[in-house]
Amino acid sequence: MANMIVASSNAKPLTPPTTFQQHSPKPRLQIPQLSFPNKITQKLSSSSVAATAATTLKSLSLLAVSSLTFAPPSLAADIEKAALFDFDLTLPIIAAEFLLLMFALDKVYFSPLGNFMDQRDADIKEKLNSVKDTSSEVKQLEDQAAAIMRAARAEISAALTQMKKETQVEVEKILAEGRKKVEAELQEALADVEKQKEATIRALDSQIAALSQDIVKKVLPVKQ
Amino acid sequence: MNVISCSSNTLKGLYDISGVEVGQHFYWQIGGLQVHAQVLITSWVVIAILLGSALIAVRNPQTIPTAGQNFFEYVLEFIRDVSKTQIGEEYGPWVPFIGTMFLFIFVSNWSGALLPWKIIQLPHGELAAPTNDINTTVALALLTSVAYFYAGLSKKGLGYFSKYIQPTPILLPINILEDFTKPLSLSFRLFGNILADELVVVVLVSLVPLVVPIPVMFLGLFTSGIQALIFATLAAAYIGESMEGHH
Numbered sequence: 001m002a003n004m005i006v007a008s009s010n011a012k013p014l015t016p017p018t019t020f021q022q023h024s025p026k027p028r029l030q031i032p033q034l035s036f037p038n039k040i041t042q043k044l045s046s047s048s049v050a051a052t053a054a055t056t057l058k059s060l061s062l063l064a065v066s067s068l069t070f071a072p073p074s075l076a077a078d079i080e081k082a083a084l085f086d087f088d089l090t091l092p093i094i095a096a097e098f099l100l101l102m103f104a105l106d107k108v109y110f111s112p113l114g115n116f117m118d119q120r121d122a123d124i125k126e127k128l129n130s131v132k133d134t135s136s137e138v139k140q141l142e143d144q145a146a147a148i149m150r151a152a153r154a155e156i157s158a159a160l161t162q163m164k165k166e167t168q169v170e171v172e173k174i175l176a177e178g179r180k181k182v183e184a185e186l187q188e189a190l191a192d193v194e195k196q197k198e199a200t201i202r203a204l205d206s207q208i209a210a211l212s213q214d215i216v217k218k219v220l221p222v223k224q
Numbered sequence: 225m226n227v228i229s230c231s232s233n234t235l236k237g238l239y240d241i242s243g244v245e246v247g248q249h250f251y252w253q254i255g256g257l258q259v260h261a262q263v264l265i266t267s268w269v270v271i272a273i274l275l276g277s278a279l280i281a282v283r284n285p286q287t288i289p290t291a292g293q294n295f296f297e298y299v300l301e302f303i304r305d306v307s308k309t310q311i312g313e314e315y316g317p318w319v320p321f322i323g324t325m326f327l328f329i330f331v332s333n334w335s336g337a338l339l340p341w342k343i344i345q346l347p348h349g350e351l352a353a354p355t356n357d358i359n360t361t362v363a364l365a366l367l368t369s370v371a372y373f374y375a376g377l378s379k380k381g382l383g384y385f386s387k388y389i390q391p392t393p394i395l396l397p398i399n400i401l402e403d404f405t406k407p408l409s410l411s412f413r414l415f416g417n418i419l420a421d422e423l424v425v426v427v428l429v430s431l432v433p434l435v436v437p438i439p440v441m442f443l444g445l446f447t448s449g450i451q452a453l454i455f456a457t458l459a460a461a462y463i464g465e466s467m468e469g470h471h
Contacts, residue, residue: 084419086249089257090359094267095367101271101328106320109278113293113300114319116285123287 250349267354310460326456333448356418365411368459376466417451
């Protein structure tokens with residue numbers, strides 16, 4: 001692909017060949033244009049690798065760029081300083097930004113939400129435990145209900161026995177009254193019977209005298 | 225050759241749309257030193273998104289969470305889970321570090337794929353995910369190194385350095401080398417993945433502007449998320465490793 005573009009740009013150059021402009025004062029490898037055949041670029045860069053240690057990284061990156069990218073001629077002109085491994089002040093700034101972000105996120109996110117979640121977990125656990133506690137409460141309530149039932153039963157039985165007693169007393173009273181009445185009537189009847197008996201006996205006594213006279217009269221004439 | 229010159233014209237048009245620019249930066253001068261303005265601008269946007277959404281969602285936490293709060297609770301639980309698995313029981317103080325690492329990288333990566341940065345024209349270079357600049361990834365990796373050194377030293381004091389001759393002093397050079405390879409691998413893994421992902425999308429778009437790049441874009445989203453998770457998990461693993469007692 002690169003060769004194709006290179007070839008086509010050779011045939012019909014889209015931009016005038018320009019050399020790279022250097023921003024930094026350090027000695028840099030000069031790569032005039034990407035329209036160089038690859039071999040030359042490689043040779044150039046490989047010689048630069050041997051040249052200085054300081055420029056090694058830069059030239060490697062340039063080599064990487066020139067071989068990696070399919071940069072068209074129009075863009076190739078823009079490549080003034082293509083550096084993949086270009087360390088500068090960005091590194092400490094990003095590190096500082098990261099630390100700031102860490103503290104800020106800790107303040108607004110990790111700590112508050114983490115504490116909130118832990119708190120909620122603790123609350124839920126506590127509630128679960130308290131639910132276990134209510135089982136004893138339920139037992140207490142059950143006991144209470146049983147006690148109330150017992151009391152009610154006792155009351156009812158007491159009332160029942162009292163009522164029984166009362167009715168029994170009443171019944172006995174009525175019975176006694178009846179008995180008395182019956183006795184009195186019996187007494188009266190007995191007295192009547194006695195009186196009649198006496199009267200009869202008295203009447204019989206007088207009759208006995210007359211009868212005995214009669215008997216004597218009847219018997220005696222026979223004997224005389 | 226006719227075909228090639230023809231296609232070169234159409235390709236040029238496509239390139240103007242897609243604009244493959246690698247290793248070009250929009251420079252600002254600060255006190256004689258240069259900064260990559262496009263990285264700073266996008267990182268500010270990412271930070272604004274993170275802080276703003278967190279502020280809105282967690283402003284007034286409810287016992288029964290609302291949708292936004294629920295999402296942030298889920299993210300927080302995820303981060304806590306990652307920290308806990310890697311660091312162990314004493315993960316608490318490290319949750320902000322791991323969480324910010326994950327969220328910053330994740331939102332940065334996705335912003336590169338989802339936010340239409342290219343609408344905003346810069347005089348030089350272009351806006352993209354902050355994580356496709358080596359400065360960002362190296363900064364994060366170095367912070368991770370500082371973090372695990374701090375974790376080890378604060379837990380064990382100078383006894384921390386005895387791990388360099390564990391299990392045998394013969395491994396001393398390798399153990400020392402590890403302190404350099406860790407940030408190196410962290411930073412280059414993230415940088416390479418994000419840059420490659422954006423490059424692949426851009427190149428595919430320049431070749432076939434329609435439909436075809438969409439699966440690759442989704443793959444890019446997936447990779448971006450995985451990279452954020454890997455970075456955060458490894459950072460947590462390094463911290464946990466330097467805190468754990470050796471035998």
